[in-house]
Amino acid sequence: MAKRRGGHGPGPGHGHEKRERRDPEKDRERNEQFHDRVAGKYDTMYTGAYWDAYFHLSWEGIRPHIPQDLRAPLVDLGCGTGLYGLRLLKSGYPVTFVDLSQKMLDQAQAKAEALGPRTQGLATFVKADLADLSALPDGRFALAVAQGDPISHAGERAPRALRECARILAPGGVLIASVDNTLAAVDHYLEDGDVPGLESLLRSGLTDWLAHDESERFRVRMFRPDEIRTLCREAGLEVIDLFGKPVLPLRRHAALLEDERAGEALLKIERRLCREEAMLGRASHLQVAARKPLG
Numbered sequence: 001m002a003k004r005r006g007g008h009g010p011g012p013g014h015g016h017e018k019r020e021r022r023d024p025e026k027d028r029e030r031n032e033q034f035h036d037r038v039a040g041k042y043d044t045m046y047t048g049a050y051w052d053a054y055f056h057l058s059w060e061g062i063r064p065h066i067p068q069d070l071r072a073p074l075v076d077l078g079c080g081t082g083l084y085g086l087r088l089l090k091s092g093y094p095v096t097f098v099d100l101s102q103k104m105l106d107q108a109q110a111k112a113e114a115l116g117p118r119t120q121g122l123a124t125f126v127k128a129d130l131a132d133l134s135a136l137p138d139g140r141f142a143l144a145v146a147q148g149d150p151i152s153h154a155g156e157r158a159p160r161a162l163r164e165c166a167r168i169l170a171p172g173g174v175l176i177a178s179v180d181n182t183l184a185a186v187d188h189y190l191e192d193g194d195v196p197g198l199e200s201l202l203r204s205g206l207t208d209w210l211a212h213d214e215s216e217r218f219r220v221r222m223f224r225p226d227e228i229r230t231l232c233r234e235a236g237l238e239v240i241d242l243f244g245k246p247v248l249p250l251r252r253h254a255a256l257l258e259d260e261r262a263g264e265a266l267l268k269i270e271r272r273l274c275r276e277e278a279m280l281g282r283a284s285h286l287q288v289a290a291r292k293p294l295g
């Protein structure tokens with residue numbers, strides 16, 4: 001999650017007209033290459049008061065959906081270095097860690113092993129693309145976490161990734177996914193005077209991950225709030241929560257978060273506003289919780 005304007009990474013790109021026809025397989029390779037390269041330093045890339053608040057708000061959105069039964073299998077999709085999956089593992093749940101990047105999985109696995117015998121046998125590591133989770137069975141997981149926007153990173157295959165997430169959930173199971181918000185990228189296009197790029201983004205939701213090295217740029221699918229709701233429904237999931245993350249411009253005003261009193265007050269305001277429909281457009285990310293029906 002490096003320096004993307006309004007997002008976790010390097011940034012939405014432009015020149016979409018030129019890049020309209022792209023090979024999704026090439027995008028997958030670039031995505032994997034980028035994440036393999038940053039895996040070793042990933043944990044140092046998102047530190048400080050803003051990211052602490054961001055991860056805290058993300059976790060608050062996950063916590064109410066964690067099953068009571070410690071035997072329920074959980075999955076961390078696009079696990080990266082394991083931020084969320086390890087937390088669940090430490091609580092005693094069996095957790096499957098999934099990532100496109102072997103180097104990210106290696107980081108997560110080393111941390112899981114360092115937890116010692118208490119969690120032994122509870123962690124499984126699977127290298128897979130969210131758009132093809134054929135290594136995982138139907139109907140298995142009570143909770144699937146997909147944080148840090150791996151569904152967006154699936155680019156043109158994001159709808160397929162969402163269907164795969166739905167397939168591996170047990171009836172009644174919940175997916176909690178963070179995705180990039182299209183509306184957060186609008187200013188960026190205007191600042192660059194890129195009106196065709198903006199038109200293309202609004203038409204397709206697709207942009208480029210602006211890695212510094214061009215060979216690591218891959219397609220990212222952004223969503224407007226109603227688009228992610230619709231895609232969840234089309235994947236057979238019922239949306240039970242949707243909030244902006246964050247809806248206040250906390251990144252720009254991160255210094256305020258460092259002051260304990262101001263920080264707490266701001267987070268209180270953030271929690272109060274983050275589910276208001278009118279505020280969703282301001283958010284850099286959207287966090288959705290969607291349940292697979294029981295019957």
Ligand SMILES: C[S@@+](CC[C@H](N)C(=O)[O-])C[C@H]1O[C@@H](n2cnc3c(N)ncnc32)[C@H](O)[C@@H]1O
Binds near residue numbers: 032083084131149154
């Ligand atoms: C921004 S990181 C987030 C890591 C972790 N979930 C977190 O929130 O700290 C995104 C992760 O998703 C993985 N990823 C991206 N696209 C993916 C895909 N199509 N399938 C599986 N993993 C993917 C990347 O390799 C990376 O580890």
